[in-house]
Amino acid sequence: MNELHQIIGDHSTVVCVGSGGVGKTTTSAVIALHAALSGRKTLVMTIDPARRLANSLGLTGIDHHPTQVQVTDLLELESPIQGELWAMMLDMKTAFDEILRRNTEDEQTVQRIIANPFYHYFSTSLAGAQEYSAVQSLAEIAREGQFDLLVLDTPPARHAYDFLSAPDRLFEALDNSALQWLYKPAVLGGKAGLGFLRLGTRYVRRTLGKFTGSTLLDDIGLFIESMSPLLSGVKERAAKVRDILHDPSTVFLVVTSPDPLTIGEATQMKQRLDDVKVKLGAFIVNRVHRPILRDSEKLPEVDWLVGQLKTVPGAAYIGQEHLDRMASCMIRNAQDIGGLARIDARMIRSLADSSQAPVLTIPLFSRDIYSLKGLQRVRHALFQDEVPDCLRFQSAGTS
Amino acid sequence: MVPARRSRDHGRASLNLFEKRFVINTGKGGVGKSTITAAMALAAARKNLRVLVIELNTRERISRLFGADEVGGEISLVHDNIWSVNLTPEAAMKEYVLMKVHLETIYRVVFENRLVKQFLQVIPGLNDLVLIGKAAFHEQERDKHGNPRYDMILVDAPATGHGIFFLRIPQVITEAVPSSPMATATSEILNLLQDPDRTILNLITLTEEMAVNETIELKERIDETLDMPLGYLIANGIYPRLLRPQEVREISRLADSRGASNDLTCRLLESILFRHERCDLQASYLETLQRRIPMSLITVPYYFTPDFDLEVIRRIADHIERSVEQAVNGE
Numbered sequence: 086m087n088e089l090h091q092i093i094g095d096h097s098t099v100v101c102v103g104s105g106g107v108g109k110t111t112t113s114a115v116i117a118l119h120a121a122l123s124g125r126k127t128l129v130m131t132i133d134p135a136r137r138l139a140n141s142l143g144l145t146g147i148d149h150h151p152t153q154v155q156v157t158d159l160l161e162l163e164s165p166i167q168g169e170l171w172a173m174m175l176d177m178k179t180a181f182d183e184i185l186r187r188n189t190e191d192e193q194t195v196q197r198i199i200a201n202p203f204y205h206y207f208s209t210s211l212a213g214a215q216e217y218s219a220v221q222s223l224a225e226i227a228r229e230g231q232f233d234l235l236v237l238d239t240p241p242a243r244h245a246y247d248f249l250s251a252p253d254r255l256f257e258a259l260d261n262s263a264l265q266w267l268y269k270p271a272v273l274g275g276k277a278g279l280g281f282l283r284l285g286t287r288y289v290r291r292t293l294g295k296f297t298g299s300t301l302l303d304d305i306g307l308f309i310e311s312m313s314p315l316l317s318g319v320k321e322r323a324a325k326v327r328d329i330l331h332d333p334s335t336v337f338l339v340v341t342s343p344d345p346l347t348i349g350e351a352t353q354m355k356q357r358l359d360d361v362k363v364k365l366g367a368f369i370v371n372r373v374h375r376p377i378l379r380d381s382e383k384l385p386e387v388d389w390l391v392g393q394l395k396t397v398p399g400a401a402y403i404g405q406e407h408l409d410r411m412a413s414c415m416i417r418n419a420q421d422i423g424g425l426a427r428i429d430a431r432m433i434r435s436l437a438d439s440s441q442a443p444v445l446t447i448p449l450f451s452r453d454i455y456s457l458k459g460l461q462r463v464r465h466a467l468f469q470d471e472v473p474d475c476l477r478f479q480s481a482g483t484s
Numbered sequence: 485m486v487p488a489r490r491s492r493d494h495g496r497a498s499l500n501l502f503e504k505r506f507v508i509n510t511g512k513g514g515v516g517k518s519t520i521t522a523a524m525a526l527a528a529a530r531k532n533l534r535v536l537v538i539e540l541n542t543r544e545r546i547s548r549l550f551g552a553d554e555v556g557g558e559i560s561l562v563h564d565n566i567w568s569v570n571l572t573p574e575a576a577m578k579e580y581v582l583m584k585v586h587l588e589t590i591y592r593v594v595f596e597n598r599l600v601k602q603f604l605q606v607i608p609g610l611n612d613l614v615l616i617g618k619a620a621f622h623e624q625e626r627d628k629h630g631n632p633r634y635d636m637i638l639v640d641a642p643a644t645g646h647g648i649f650f651l652r653i654p655q656v657i658t659e660a661v662p663s664s665p666m667a668t669a670t671s672e673i674l675n676l677l678q679d680p681d682r683t684i685l686n687l688i689t690l691t692e693e694m695a696v697n698e699t700i701e702l703k704e705r706i707d708e709t710l711d712m713p714l715g716y717l718i719a720n721g722i723y724p725r726l727l728r729p730q731e732v733r734e735i736s737r738l739a740d741s742r743g744a745s746n747d748l749t750c751r752l753l754e755s756i757l758f759r760h761e762r763c764d765l766q767a768s769y770l771e772t773l774q775r776r777i778p779m780s781l782i783t784v785p786y787y788f789t790p791d792f793d794l795e796v797i798r799r800i801a802d803h804i805e806r807s808v809e810q811a812v813n814g815e
Contacts, residue, residue, distance in 0.1 A: 106514045106694050347514065377755050382748060393749040397738045411735060414726040418756040421788040451761035453693050 087469045088443050092366040093120055096336040098227065098329065099236045099366070102358075103340035104350045108371040110138055111454055112340045112447070113238035115463045117170055120266040121156060122464075124167030132175050132240055141456055147174045151226075171232070175219050184221060220326045227329055230347075261412070291379040336366035341436075343348060343373050343429035348436055355440055365442050367466070370433055372449040376426040377419050384419055387412045497680030497713050499780055499811045500530055504684045505632070506623050506676055507652070507715070510641040511688030512698050516720040518545035520688050520784065521640045521793075523800035527808075529565035530801070533635035537562075538619050539570040540642055541611075546570075549797060573611035576618040613670065614654040617715070623724070626771045651677065651685075652709050677712055684715035687779070691719050691769035700776045716811070717779040718804075719770055721786045725763050732760050763784075784805040 093099060093116060101113045110131050117129035122477075128151055131138055139147045143159045182199065223237050267426040329335060337358055341351035345484050351368060358365045378384065385393075390412040394400050400408070437444045447467050454460060501507065507524070511517045515630065518539075525535045525546075536559065537546050545554045552562035559569040625633040641651070654670040665735065677683055685706070689699040699717075706712065739753040774781055784803055787796045 104514065105512060106690075106692070186546060267743075274650060344514070374813060377751050378748075385748065390749065390752065393746050394738065397749075399737055399741050403734055405733065407734070411727065411731055414731075415752045415756045418726055418759050419752055422755055422759065424788055451758045 087445070089367055089445050090119070090123075090468050091338060092443075094123065096334050096366070097234055097334040098223070098237060098332070099234065100330070100335065100337045101237065101340050102239050102337060102354055103352050104342075104347050105349060107340050107342045108447070109340045110238050111141075111460070111463065112369055112371060112467075113236050113340075114138055114142065114172070115467055116338075117172075117234070117236040117463050118156070118457070118460050119468055120234045120236070121154075121168040121170035122166055126169045126171075126231070127234040127236065128173065128226065128232045129236045129238065130173050130175055130219070130226070131238040132219065138172070141454060141460060142170075143457055144172065149173060149176050149222075154457070156457065160461060168233070173222075175222055180219070180222055208260050213305050219321045220330070224326050224329055228325075322425070330363055333364075336364050338366050338369055340369045340371060343370050343432045345428075345432055349434045351436065352439055355442070365440075368440065368441050368444045369437055369447065370429075370436070370444060371447045373433070373446045374422055374426040374429050375448050376430065378425050384416055384423075387416060389483040390415060430450075499684075499715060499808070501684060501715065501808045502533065502636075503684060504636065504715075506620070506639070506679075506683040508639045508641050508683070508685045508712075509688055509718075510651075510685065510702070511718075515688050515690045515695055516550065516784075517688050518640055519797065519800065520718055520720060521638060521805075522546055522549040523637050523797050523804055524564050525636075526563070526797055526801040527805045528636050528638070529563065530805075533565065533637055534633070534666075535566050535636045536622055537566060537568045537638045537640065539568070540615050540619075541572050541638045542570065542640075542642065544570045544639065549792075549794075551794060571615055571618055573614055576614040577610075580614050580617060616651070616654065616677075617669065617673055620676050623676060624718040637707055642690055651712065655710070672808070677710075677731050680713035683713055685710075685712045686718055687777070688718045688720060689773065690721050691766040691773070693769070696769045696773055699773065703777045703779075714779050715781050716808075717773060717777050718782045718784060719773060720784045721779045722766055722770075722783045723759060723763050723786050725760065727760060728754065732757070782811075782813045 099113075099116060101109050101116070103109045113129050113131055117127045120127040139145070142154045144152055144154065151171040151173045156170050157165045160166075182195075185194055185198060189198070219237065219239060223235060226232070227235060339354050339358075340350050341347050348370075355365055355368075361392055387409065390404075391408050393410055394403075394412060403411075433444060433446065445467060447463055451464070452459075454463060501524070503646060509517055509521045509524070521537060521639055522545075525537050528535045530539050539546055544554055544556070546552065546568045547560075547562050550562040550566065550568075552568070555562065555568050556570055557575045558748050559567050562568045619637060622634060623632075623637050633636070654674040658667045658670050658674060687699055687702065689695045706714070710743055736757055739750070739757055770781075770783065782804060789796055789798065
């Protein structure tokens with residue numbers, strides 16, 4: 086076991102952030118699996134548009150509510166695992182609808198809002214809506230206190246702060262006085278010192294209307310007005326979420342691939358996490374090409390390799406010409422993959438140099454992770470746990 | 485909602501990328517969208533087309549790929565026949581408003597007011613609209629002789645989740661508020677986006693699970709909500725196979741026998757098998773893509789070079805050019 090085991094053990098909320106396509110969802114599931122195997126009741130909350138995670142956890146589907154994963158059966162373990170593994174899928178639209186319902190008295194209003202042409206746009210694409218519903222769900226579940234560990238997989242972000250500041254931004258936006266002015270001009274009309282109001286609300290409205298059309302303004306005004314129940318208690322909710330993210334028992338992990346662009350984004354995320362004073366536990370670099378050559382080794386000549394291949398039992402049937410071609414392809418491949426491994430190593434080193442946080446790696450696998458057993462293999466790689474023979478995987482350049 | 489008939493009409497539209505005026509490349513982040521876009525621009529520029537590459541409010545990549553200085557919001561020449569710009573909603577908005585209200589003073593007093601600014605920030609889709617509007621404007625732009633200023637506008641459109649909204653917003657507005665000035669401006673954009681003679685939408689993906697699934701989902705959403713002429717499905721980063729199937733079997737047999745006494749030989753055997761397993765995986769994803777997304781497919785090989793320079797862009801440009809020729813001749 087390595088220091089990641091320690092980090093996970095020391096916290097009760099783990100938030101995985103990272104750019105899109107780096108394997109955040111798989112990593113979150115692996116961490117949750119590890120915690121469950123270590124004896125904790127764990128919930129992984131994920132955003133997985135492909136719903137592949139459900140399959141890999143042996144579930145026919147997961148929805149917005151926690152479902153238990155039958156780890157013992159799926160891994161064919163001899164004795165039941167100590168902890169429990171639960172999974173839930175964060176569905177943005179459902180989460181947003183739920184927030185709406187919780188804060189709206191009558192179903193009629195809910196329906197009216199949902200039918201508004203702008204609502205769909207708001208709930209699925211407005212900057213921060215996704216992130217907001219994710220942390221809201223996290224806050225809800227944390228409050229209920231049923232789990233020892235929550236692992237949150239976050240929406241892909243180029244910048245971690247999209248995620249961190251989302252709740253604030255979203256509700257600053259909805260709560261902002263300019264919007265209030267739109268649907269209840271009287272609120273602001275009375276206040277002095279607002280530059281443009283001296284020009285007259287009507288004038289501003291007309292100018293804006295030239296640009297957007299006044300019907301649009303009215304529509305948005307109506308929409309915002311009907312959304313206003315959502316605004317009540319917003320500040321308190323946002324504060325609760327902030328508390329959880331800053332709690333000493335919460336730790337962030339930045340998941341990345343070794344791609345230079347993604348590493349750059351990971352470094353920025355770390356910077357941002359530092360700025361807002363949340364705790365970075367570790368970097369996890371996924372899909373790393375393993376080097377083929379050992380430190381002082383050089384790529385062999387084709388002739389040498391052909392000679393070596395000939396000593397392998399069964400090679401006698403292969404013609405000389407064939408062997409030559411195979412050997413030169415093997416060397417060409419070693420150059421290709423070796424080159425990638427070198428770039429990866431360089432990127433990982435630069436990441437490690439730029440930060441105090443530990444950097445852990447997961448190798449690139451030749452197959453995708455489709456099952457709990459697959460997650461188990463990744464777990465062994467990530468936590469440097471001993472790999473049972475039956476679960477050995479093939480990966481570049483290792484035996 | 486989208487009648488199948490119209491989709492078929494689009495299907496009959498020419499696949500000749502180099503005859504289109506408005507080319508949109510979309511796909512998830514990290515699939516090499518900028519690289520493919522740069523290569524496409526290069527291929528078009530070599531045919532003597534004047535190309536404007538538009539990046540949208542993103543970390544700028546195109547200028548760097550051509551070895552030019554960062555261009556920001558100013559349209560700048562980055563290579564022979566290739567101009568580039570990185571649009572921001574703020575700049576595009578200002579330009580658009582000034583076109584409408586004509587007076588800088590009014591702009592400053594009204595639109596640079598803190599509250600109005602905040603307000604504009606939260607109008608759903610407004611940022612997206614001014615960006616796509618500005619891109620469409622350049623398609624209309626004429627020089628003093630009345631000739632199009634650019635032959636091809638190449639838009640590097642934001643990653644999928646957002647990408648679709650960005651393209652959908654003109655429709656949302658024309659549907660939501662059909663008789664507003666905004667809708668009038670928008671319907672022109674919509675005409676351009678849906679015109680199979682001028683516009684083509686390409687999807688770029690990697691042959692990896694996540695990227696493939698998201699691309700399939702993106703395609704479904706395009707079918708449901710956008711009525712746009714589709715062009716190419718571009719699968720990037722395909723590992724070239726080194727061995728023939730028979731040789732893979734032989735190497736696999738040698739590796740399995742664990743008879744190689746030399747450790748380095750073992751690793752070399754395993755490594756080449758690993759590569760071919762990944763090739764098989766990629767092939768299976770390609771198959772899925774082709775089955776689920778009936779668009780003209782271009783596969784772009786992975787280039788194993790430590791430095792991603794103009795030479796690689798050139799090779800990808802060659803590749804795209806050849807593939808487009810084949811697709812057009814095969815029509």
